[in-house]
Amino acid sequence: MIYLAIVTLIIWAGILIDTLVGFRKFPKLEEYRNARSFDEDEPLVSVIIAARDEGSGVLDSIASQLKQSYRNIEWILVNDRSSDDTGSCFDQLAEQDPRVRAVHLTDLPAGWLGKNHALHRGVQKASGDYLVFADADVYFKPHTVSGAMAYMADTDAAHVTMTPEMTVKTFWTQAFVHFFLFGFSYYKRPWKANDDNSKHALGIGAFNLIRRDAYDTIGTHEAIRMRPDDDLMLGLKVKEAGLRQRVIEGTGGLAVEWYPSLKEAVKGLEKNTFAGLHYSWFMVLFALAGVFISQVFPFIALFITTGVTQGLYSAVIVILLVIYVRTAFHPWPKVLKTFLVFPFSAVLFMFTILRSVLLTVIRGGIVWRGTFYPLKELKKQQKE
Incomplete structure (x- = not known):
């Protein structure tokens, strides 16, 4: 023994x-809080969110995102066959803010996972040269997009993903989250994704920022249409295409309640x-x-x-x-x-x-x- x-x-x-x-060299979003990504006109960024049966909870999440200091930005909110009031909430947000567009899907083609198809359709409605894929339960701070864009410009990256701060309500859920982060870190080694010579790659569903031309190069969501780990696979496709990828710590700028309870966390990993x-x-x-x-x-x-x-x-x-x-x-x-x-x-x-x-x-x-x-x-x- x-x-x-x-x-x-x-x-x-x-x-x-x-x-x-690895973590000593890991960049933080807070370092780019006041940075400007472009000296002249900011390129259009399209934030694309797919939701199914999220209910009125999406209102607070999207409301936090709409407060961005980055000026040239739009939101494409895709209602993926919801049976609750998610669609009407998206319509409400679109009526209140001209930067928001609601898209409603009623069917799912064969050979697609619902979320992947919804994001793919969202891109088709988007006008930006830069795309952000995020979830409907993620909360942004005003500098989240501007900081990510500044970091992307600073590193000349094609893809930037961000680690969120995970908020939890109960002790056992928090213990499970801490253990998950512990295991994820040594298994995925997120800092290695920032090494252009490493095959390690990462994509995080809470925030994936990618240039549109890079998105087209990797084959869009068509290339990962049946992958339930779509966020990770997006990052992997970027690395496989030889494009530059960067990961940044989003504590203080990006937050998500991973799961409301330990039971939901166990079920959610199914x-x-x-x-x-x-x-x-x-x-x-x-x-x-x-x-x-x-x-x-x-x-x-x-x-x-x-x-x-x-x-x-x-x-x-x-x-x-x-x-x-x-x-x-x-x-x-x-x-x-x-x-x-x-x-x-x-x-x-x-x-x-x-x-x-x-x-x-x-x-x-x-x-x-x-x-x-x-x-x-x-x-x-x-x-x-």
């Missing part, structure tokens, strides 16, 4: 160094977990085993080992804590509280993976935004 402890410690020590060095593991049973088993051995067992080992082995696993837990605090994007006293239940969060995450995969296989597909999509069709584009 001592050899397993040594290997685990070496791996996490390497991840710790990579994380600390749609894209298997896709994120490439629909591979090997990857599923590898992920489950990896999380248990590296993130659950060290805590168990404290009680079943002694001497040097126990000391090594203690060092592993300290490293886990440092990485956890660094990746949470929240004040450290709050993060320390959720770290106390770290192993339970890890077990819950394992359950979420297994639940998502089994439900997808048993159902023969996923249910997303009220529509069923066959697994066979989802896997088909995976191979394209």
